[in-house]
Amino acid sequence: MVLPRAARTQRRTRIQGEKEERILEAALEVFSAHGFRGATVDQIADVAGMSKPNLLYYFRTKETMHRALIDRVLDTWLDPLRAFDAEGNPVSEIRSYIRRKLEMARDFPRESRLFANEVLQGAPHIEDELKGPLKELVDEKAEVIRAWAKAGKIAKCDPYHLIFAIWSTTQHYADFDVQVRAVLGQGNSGDGRFEDAARFLERLFVDGLQVSEQPAS
Amino acid sequence: MVLPRAARTQRRTRIQGEKEERILEAALEVFSAHGFRGATVDQIADVAGMSKPNLLYYFRTKETMHRALIDRVLDTWLDPLRAFDAEGNPVSEIRSYIRRKLEMARDFPRESRLFANEVLQGAPHIEDELKGPLKELVDEKAEVIRAWAKAGKIAKCDPYHLIFAIWSTTQHYADFDVQVRAVLGQGNSGDGRFEDAARFLERLFVDGLQVSEQPAS
DNA sequence: TGATAATTTGACCGGTTGGTAAACATTACA
DNA sequence: TGTAATGTTTACCAACCGGTCAAATTATCA
Numbered sequence: 001m002v003l004p005r006a007a008r009t010q011r012r013t014r015i016q017g018e019k020e021e022r023i024l025e026a027a028l029e030v031f032s033a034h035g036f037r038g039a040t041v042d043q044i045a046d047v048a049g050m051s052k053p054n055l056l057y058y059f060r061t062k063e064t065m066h067r068a069l070i071d072r073v074l075d076t077w078l079d080p081l082r083a084f085d086a087e088g089n090p091v092s093e094i095r096s097y098i099r100r101k102l103e104m105a106r107d108f109p110r111e112s113r114l115f116a117n118e119v120l121q122g123a124p125h126i127e128d129e130l131k132g133p134l135k136e137l138v139d140e141k142a143e144v145i146r147a148w149a150k151a152g153k154i155a156k157c158d159p160y161h162l163i164f165a166i167w168s169t170t171q172h173y174a175d176f177d178v179q180v181r182a183v184l185g186q187g188n189s190g191d192g193r194f195e196d197a198a199r200f201l202e203r204l205f206v207d208g209l210q211v212s213e214q215p216a217s
Numbered sequence: 218m219v220l221p222r223a224a225r226t227q228r229r230t231r232i233q234g235e236k237e238e239r240i241l242e243a244a245l246e247v248f249s250a251h252g253f254r255g256a257t258v259d260q261i262a263d264v265a266g267m268s269k270p271n272l273l274y275y276f277r278t279k280e281t282m283h284r285a286l287i288d289r290v291l292d293t294w295l296d297p298l299r300a301f302d303a304e305g306n307p308v309s310e311i312r313s314y315i316r317r318k319l320e321m322a323r324d325f326p327r328e329s330r331l332f333a334n335e336v337l338q339g340a341p342h343i344e345d346e347l348k349g350p351l352k353e354l355v356d357e358k359a360e361v362i363r364a365w366a367k368a369g370k371i372a373k374c375d376p377y378h379l380i381f382a383i384w385s386t387t388q389h390y391a392d393f394d395v396q397v398r399a400v401l402g403q404g405n406s407g408d409g410r411f412e413d414a415a416r417f418l419e420r421l422f423v424d425g426l427q428v429s430e431q432p433a434s
Numbered sequence: 435t436g437a438t439a440a441t442t443t444g445a446c447c448g449g450t451t452g453g454t455a456a457a458c459a460t461t462a463c464a
Numbered sequence: 465t466g467t468a469a470t471g472t473t474t475a476c477c478a479a480c481c482g483g484t485c486a487a488a489t490t491a492t493c494a
Binding site for chain 1: 470472473
């Protein structure tokens with residue numbers, strides 16, 4: 001019988017696991033580089049080193065593949081925010097959140113671009129995730145930040161916009177990598193660049209740019 | 218004779234001007250929403266309210282259209298950075314640069330997304346612009362910032378990363394608009410949101426988050 | 435007005451795209 | 465080992481895509 005891929009009724013085959021892994025890895029490569037529409041199944045099959053019909057045996061459609069990828073990656077992507085600890089020292093919590101996000105931009109740029117592509121084009125495939133799990137997590141952490149501000153442990157500020165600012169500044173180094181490299185020139189890449197960015201951002205978020213003896217009232 | 222579109226040897230027709238305008242407007246709409254590859258000529262023709270062959274009479278290829286659009290928009294896009302004034306007061310120059318960039322994200326989100334799509338996918342069509350005019354302008358303004366820092370007028374910081382931070386935080390509101398709206402919820406849009414963001418960012422960049430009596434050494 | 439150039443259209447083309455059908459090959463397991 | 469389920473391949477399709485062509489229509493201006 002041709003009870004195809006993901007034959008959940010049966011136990012998973014060894015081959016199933018291996019192939020699905022290879023496919024999702026290839027899909028991440030291609031989707032992150034070209035977006036959903038711009039990616040082609042042929043291309044993904046090619047990167048995964050298998051024929052297109054073979055790939056489609058494991059994921060019936062391009063959309064199925066994309067969804068499986070999103071589901072797998074979203075959790076990881078939100079881990080740094082989840083690690084945000086209400087009990088910790090506010091400034092050092094924010095500092096280490098920035099650093100963790102920056103590390104993710106460095107170590108998982110494809111994941112960052114996968115989401116960036118998706119959101120940029122109106123999030124047609126992940127609207128539910130944004131309005132559901134993402135919003136809930138952000139709401140929760142925003143409350144933590146608000147409490148810190150209220151207690152005078154950090155400056156009074158809109159916690160949502162603070163989170164947006166951390167997201168955008170850190171993910172910028174993954175999503176706009178080509179532009180960053182074009183502006184900084186050839187010589188500047190790798191760990192040097194990463195450390196420069198980390199130092200700058202930690203300082204920016206904590207102290208700002210002003211050389212104040214007296215903080216403005 | 219069929220001396221087609223942009224018959225530069227002849228003076229431009231009234232119709233030429235009007236149609237090219239309508240086409241570029243439609244192209245901006247479609248390219249910014251779907252990226253170069255994801256956009257189709259049919260779709261652009263449809264939005265422009267004309268037939269595909271008619272559109273292709275004015276712009277021979279999809280690429281020609283895209284390039285014309287980029288050329289037209291890039292200048293405008295860099296205007297706020299050009300307005301950056303070495304003679305002005307550093308903090309208020311930075312403050313008003315942030316505000317101008319934020320206004321552009323609000324008033325020209327499609328232009329922002331046009332570039333974001335392009336850069337995100339490796340800037341295959343605008344590499345030259347990034348390494349040329351863009352880099353030169355940034356180099357020039359980075360020098361201004363560096364001088365301010367050296368003179369003790371603002372905190373010592375990497376000027377390039379400062380510019381990246383301003384770009385990313387402001388453009389975030391155009392490029393990731395769907396996500397911002399999903400997280401903030403329905404009620405929060407329009408001018409209220411804009412003012413919140415502006416207030417937050419100006420404060421962040423100037424003062425940081427710390428509630429310091431003493432700035433860290 | 436008439437002729438000439440500019441514009442518009444419908445029909446069409448070759449290549450690509452996501453996806454299918456069915457035959458063939460391999461694996462797992464009783 | 466045999467056989468049923470799983471996995472793979474070749475050939476293919478219909479829809480879509482960027483772009484062409486030639487004929488028809490409209491604007492321009494002497």
